[in-house]
Amino acid sequence: MGESEHLHVVGDGDFDEEILKSDVPALVDFWAAWCGPCRMVAPVIEELAAEYAGKIKVAKFNVEENKETPTRYGVRGIPTLMLFKNGQVVDQIVGAVPKGRIKELLDKA
Amino acid sequence: MRRDLIILGGGPAGLTAGMYASRARIDTLLLEKGLSGGQINNTAMVENYPGVEPISGAELGALMEKQALNFGVNIERVHVKAVFHGSEGFEVATDSEARYYSRTLILAQGASPVKLGIPGEERLGGIGVSYCAVCDGPFFHDQDIAVVGGGDSAVEESVYLTRFAKSVHLIHRRDELRAVKELQEIAINEPRIHIHWSTVPVEVLGTTGVEGLKIRSVKDGSEDVLPVYGVFFYVGLLPNPLEGLNALVHTDDRGFIITDANMACITPGLFAAGDVRAKTLRQISTAVGDGAAAAYSAQQFLEKQCLTAVPRTATQ
Numbered sequence: 131m132g133e134s135e136h137l138h139v140v141g142d143g144d145f146d147e148e149i150l151k152s153d154v155p156a157l158v159d160f161w162a163a164w165c166g167p168c169r170m171v172a173p174v175i176e177e178l179a180a181e182y183a184g185k186i187k188v189a190k191f192n193v194e195e196n197k198e199t200p201t202r203y204g205v206r207g208i209p210t211l212m213l214f215k216n217g218q219v220v221d222q223i224v225g226a227v228p229k230g231r232i233k234e235l236l237d238k239a
Numbered sequence: 240m241r242r243d244l245i246i247l248g249g250g251p252a253g254l255t256a257g258m259y260a261s262r263a264r265i266d267t268l269l270l271e272k273g274l275s276g277g278q279i280n281n282t283a284m285v286e287n288y289p290g291v292e293p294i295s296g297a298e299l300g301a302l303m304e305k306q307a308l309n310f311g312v313n314i315e316r317v318h319v320k321a322v323f324h325g326s327e328g329f330e331v332a333t334d335s336e337a338r339y340y341s342r343t344l345i346l347a348q349g350a351s352p353v354k355l356g357i358p359g360e361e362r363l364g365g366i367g368v369s370y371c372a373v374c375d376g377p378f379f380h381d382q383d384i385a386v387v388g389g390g391d392s393a394v395e396e397s398v399y400l401t402r403f404a405k406s407v408h409l410i411h412r413r414d415e416l417r418a419v420k421e422l423q424e425i426a427i428n429e430p431r432i433h434i435h436w437s438t439v440p441v442e443v444l445g446t447t448g449v450e451g452l453k454i455r456s457v458k459d460g461s462e463d464v465l466p467v468y469g470v471f472f473y474v475g476l477l478p479n480p481l482e483g484l485n486a487l488v489h490t491d492d493r494g495f496i497i498t499d500a501n502m503a504c505i506t507p508g509l510f511a512a513g514d515v516r517a518k519t520l521r522q523i524s525t526a527v528g529d530g531a532a533a534a535y536s537a538q539q540f541l542e543k544q545c546l547t548a549v550p551r552t553a554t555q
Binding site for chain 2: 165166167168169171194206207208210223225228230
């Protein structure tokens, strides 16, 4: 899986280090196995991780295994795609949306 | 390259059409933007599909896809934008450069949950307002929530949400539920479900997330605020739109595609199946029936077209 090498996996333990302190803007995909729309956007997230490699850190966050961070950011629906820049939430999209819409979000970073 | 058949949508209708067409050795391409199975991926448990023990929607979708693939359906993941019809058949445009051509086309792009359009609904979407209990239910652990609607989906998902929520307020505009009787009985006997009869939602309240739902009695106009942390809407479906379709089909007043009993639309070679079609009952079982019929109609159309195009030589 060539595309997967750019895709990070983060959890409660390393969220601050990997996302909030990231040198580049970071996109976090909050997901869970029980969620169909999450699986719909998963391949798109993988593609975007490769396309934006070096410019934006793209990370998957499993909300089933990690509950603290979703609560901290008020996640009440998945998939939630949250864009972080300098430790702050810049913007977010909830729900499965076309790739173009996610690119618009990333291009704002 | 012009295919014999293109199917738009990989839900139960599209996958069944694909299965039947492939078994008939029709050169078939199925276009699906996301995950095969479509809306059933948002259903926790399917309990009324004949011959199948209760199964999660996602699992059933995956099984249908596997079965279709085994019969040789080609599935491509693309986002279809528009359809056109010319003398040789159909052209399908996508959100990328890719274009596809076929002699016949089955519209099975499905339907999506209706947004009620009340204040706060859009603004609080994803932060307490949801249309998918399976996806978002676990975020409402030990919380009070509301479900809007009275049909099968609303009642079924209310019952499902009691797994997580402390209480579920079911808001229904009539004085009786439309859902199938068995579901009604379960809901009415479930102590964590509170049914608000003859009541409509007026506004979803909250700043950084849902904090309440303002409701109004349709009987006396009195208003109340339910302090809920989430609101799930199950108020019906609207067909998924597609550019260029208006010129090729007749629709009912909500935009569902009208076909004859064999799934044919008014444009020759064009068929519709599943939730996108105008009909009274939208279920997996009815979608599957539509899909099979549409594939057979496409097959007959292709056979007839073939006979016309290549006239038989008279035997001496």
